[in-house]
Amino acid sequence: xxxxxxxxxxxxxxxxxxxxxxxxxxxxxxxxxxxxxxxxxxxxxxxxxxxxxxxxxxxxxxxxxxxxxxxxxxxxxxxxxxxxxxxxxxxxxxxxxxx
Numbered sequence: 001x002x003x004x005x006x007x008x009x010x011x012x013x014x015x016x017x018x019x020x021x022x023x024x025x026x027x028x029x030x031x032x033x034x035x036x037x038x039x040x041x042x043x044x045x046x047x048x049x050x051x052x053x054x055x056x057x058x059x060x061x062x063x064x065x066x067x068x069x070x071x072x073x074x075x076x077x078x079x080x081x082x083x084x085x086x087x088x089x090x091x092x093x094x095x096x097x098x099x
Contacts, residue, residue: 002026006035 002019009028016026026038
């Protein structure tokens with residue numbers, strides 16, 4: 001890993017970016033303490049790129065394929081106290097009729 005001070009980086013930025021582009025990370029220091037790193041964009045993208053919802057969903061489907069393919073699996077069970085009761089259903093039906 002290449003190391004440079006902030007002052008040197010300011011004066012030689014193009015050269016340091018070229019070094020990072022060639023695959024060698026550049027550590028920037030202030031008062032001899034590391035404060036930042038310049039890395040190749042592809043390395044950054046590999047490490048920090050967020051996956052889309054669909055990519056994560058596909059991973060989940062593959063990971064839990066045995067559960068999803070199980071014919072006895074009926075989804076998540078809603079506890080009785082959280083499930084809508086008959087009174088709630090009547091109230092909702094009445095609201096829809098009024099519109």
